[in-house]
Amino acid sequence: MAAVILSFSTLQGLRICTQKLSWSKRGVRLASGAVGRIEKVLIANRGEIACRVMRTAKKMGVRSVAVYSDADRHSMHVAMADEAYHIGPPPSQQSYLCMEKVLQVAKQSGSHAVHPGYGFLSENTEFAEACKQEGIIFIGPPSSAIRDMGIKSTSKHIMSAAGVPIIGGYHGEDQSNERLQAEAAQIGYPVMIKAVRGGGGKGMRIALTEADFLEQLESARREARKSFNDDVMLVEKFVEDPRHVEVQVFGDMHGNAVYLFERDCSVQRRHQKIIEEAPGPDISPEVRRKLGEAAVRAAKAVDYVGAGTVEFIMDAQHNFYFMEMNTRLQVEHPVSEMITGTDLVEWQLRVAAGERLPLLQDDIILKGHSFEARIYAEDPNNDFLPGAGPLLHLSTPPADQHTRIETGVREGDEVSAHYDPMIAKLVVWGEDRSAALKKLRYCLQQYNIVGLNTNIDFLLSLSGHPQFEAGNVSTSFIPQHYADLFPAARAPSGETVCQAALALVLQERRDTQQFTQVSSDPFSPFGSSSGWRSNIHFNRNISLQLGDKKADVVVVYNKDGSYTMRIGEEAYHVTGQVETEGGASFLHCSVNGVKSRPKLVILDDTVHLFSKEGSAQVSVPVPKYLAGVSGSGAQGGAVAPMTGTIEKVLVKAGDKVAVGDPLVVMIAMKMEHTIRAPKAGVIKRVFFSEGSQANRHAPLVELEEEEGEGQEQEEGSSSQ
Structure with a gap:
């Protein structure tokens, strides 16, 4: 069945009505329908965020225009839109990332504005400029803010000048391996290697020792080139066991900027968030105020307009340091909405049309606690390897006054191998953290999916862990509690x-x-x-x-x-x-x-x-005479864990490899995966060349075990 999206609780709705009355008292024009001259908005995105924007647009009487690739022809966001236009084949570089096609649709459809969502073109300076040149409102900050905050080395200098605490590191122009490695040695291991234009965990690697620095550097560069078309790197000290705390900020064209409190996004895998909450646990009102004021200083330093997020690293003593600014609406923005009774997409549309901020800082009241759990098509027991496939059965908890289900799929839809494997975001609200966490677990138990692997059981295990319940979270939470979160498999009772x-x-x-x-x-x-x-x-x-x-x-x-x-x-x-x-x-x-x-x-x-x-x-087991047999390639080498593109082939026929040696690098589900040798031996054959497409379970490399080698290891692959 199709998942339902509930905007806000009844309580929050009443608060919004009260807030709107206060807007009128300040003399701000309120529109029951279209805002300013935004009567039609093109959403340059797909999936749940496209559906999310359309929901608010419909509420405001703004018509919505969708774009879609071949893979999304029958998707939920296309069905929700007032108009929908085809823009190309499944690969995002030929569809959702092709700004010329998006702008052409914007002009053809008569759209007054473009909402980029998150990802894709949302933080693309050239796209923001192109919209401006075409007389189309870009629902986001000025291109200068995107540029300054998008380049991490530049943003560090701006933040330092604005009095925002920063962490030391190398942000220089010399990008030679020798210089970067020398700077890493001077900083001291472990170090974080990050793409200067990075985001969403892409182009980011941790080098624990000098021995693995170059391998991690090259891997980060490859992913950065693929994701951002820029492989310039910075190196900075890696703060061990930090908390990832970020602040929601909002600015308008009249010089106003506010913060809507902080979110804790510490619990991550592959440097990507998996569960978020607002406000941050065990953060005092004083630290909360300092975080918010620092974030507002960061926004004002670049004349920020619209929704943005200032991300900080926080140590055990609650000292915090600027990490980066995301110049867009964040995936986890709903938890901020839930604790403040706001609709940030509505704010985006109003501010983009030239209106003042709906609320000033003293009007923004924090109430209760909210969690967001990201439900992914992935296998937590296989290093969170993402997957794709049909949603043969999908049932969700009922949306109620304290529950939102942000999704872009319905039962029968397919999670595509071409895009992010997120199925939905489950967002809940409670009077306090304990009540919200209880609500989250109750709703996760009601979220049932058949057809592909998901992380729902893992989220249940994670949210029920005593240390998580106590609010003792850090970016190392999953590896620190690995034994508890991944107990040995037990046969059903x-x-x-x-x-x-x-x-x-x-x-x-x-x-x-x-x-x-x-x-x-x-x-x-x-x-x-x-x-x-x-x-x-x-x-x-x-x-x-x-x-x-x-x-x-x-x-x-x-x-x-x-x-x-x-x-x-x-x-x-x-x-x-x-x-x-x-x-x-x-x-x-x-x-x-x-x-x-x-x-x-x-x-x-x-x-x-x-x-x-x-x-x-x-x-019921399949009889042996009906069971399929694997090809020799799968039995004697490495196979593709999913459909993807061969980015790099690291071996050739005749090479000797040891267990765990890298064989092939694949790009799939917007991620880089290093396929490693399942056993020691000699490469007999490599089945794919760089740039070619490999289907799931296709043999990639055939291995022959050398005589006298040890026992064959179980087949598998790991991703970095």
Whole structure:
């Protein structure tokens, strides 16, 4: 079913009404419909952020124009828009990043303004300038602010002059390997290598020692060239175990600038945020004020207009240092909206049309606490490797006055390999941090997806960790608590296996009842599911696949309608039935007297059970004679973990490699992945050249084990 987006709570809505009255008292013109001359806005983006902008545009009576690639022809943002225009093939360089095509659509559609969302062209100085030259309003800051804040070395100098605390490092023009390595040695390891035009974790690497500096430098450069067409780097001291705290700022064309408090975005993987909250835990009012005032100084230093975020690194003593400024709307902006009762997209449209800020600093009141969890198509147990595929089943928690679901997909849609693997953002609000966290966990338990791997169970584990509950967060949280967050895989319990077997038996009963209703032979043994069917006689065997293990279940049909199930030496008394509520199926069951009510989805003889403890997947194994066989390349080398482009081939036929040596660098899902040798041996064959496209599971490199080498390692790949 399509996910629902709820803008604000009833309480927040009342606060917005109150705020609008205060705007009128200050003499600011209020428009019930279009703002200024923005009557039609083109959203130069896709997915959830495009849908997010359209929602506010519709609320304000502003018509929305969508652009889409071939991959997004049937997407949610296209369906939501008042108009939609095709702009090219799936690769973003030929569609969403092609400013000429976007501007052409803006002129063709008669759009008064362009909202760039985040990513793509949102922080592109040339695009902002091109919009201005065409007489189209760019909903963002002046191009000069984008330029100054987009180049990290420049921004550091500006911030230092404005009295904003900065962290030391090398931001010079000499980009030779020797100079950068020498500066790193002088700074002292570990160091952070960052693209000067970077953002979103792209073009960023940590060098722990001098030995791995050059490899990390080259990797960061490659990713920076791909993402920003600029591989200039800076090197700075890496603050170990810091907190990532950022401040939402907003400026107008009349010299006003305000902060809407801070967000803590410390919990990350691959230098990308995974869960955010506002306000930051355990931050005193004094530190909060200093953070906000420093962020406003940063904004005023570049005459900032519109929504922006000033990001800081914070140490254990709550000292903070400027990291960078994102000159756009952030992915996690909803948590700031939830604690201030504002609509920042509405602010963007009004300010872009020349209006003053809707609220001044003293009018902005912090209330409650909010969390945002990013739900991704990825495998946390495989180094968070992103994936793509269809959303065969998608059900979400109901949107209510304290819950928002920001998404750009519906059940049946496909998560494309061409773009970011984020499925949705789950945003909740509570009176305090404890209440908001409880709400977050409750909603995560109700977010059920079948068809591809997701990080939902990981988010449940993370949000339930005692240290996270206590607010003890840092950017090292996941590696520090790895053992707790990634416990050794355990086979499903006997109770879960019984639930799965019961679900299959009940489905069979439903199917046979339907057969009886349409069959001309009501006495056919195939129309019975009572256990008396031919060759069954009261009991039967069901083989189930539990991950890489199998379980044989003996099901005994009792005359009272219950079942006795035997798994090895254990016996279970089982009763239950499937009930449908609100379009979803639930298995009301009892196993040895313990009642439960997991949500149930059965697809292709695979049972998916969703409960408060997480999810379980149990399937009927495929007979060996029907199972496919892997190609020799997959058995004797490295395979592509997903569809992507071969960026760099690091080996050739005849090379000797050790376990873990880099073989190939792939670009997929907007990320760089280094595919490493699963075993030691000699390269027999390389299947792809640089620049070519490789499909998921395609053999990349074939390896031959040298005689006398050690045991073959399990196949796999890792990403940097």
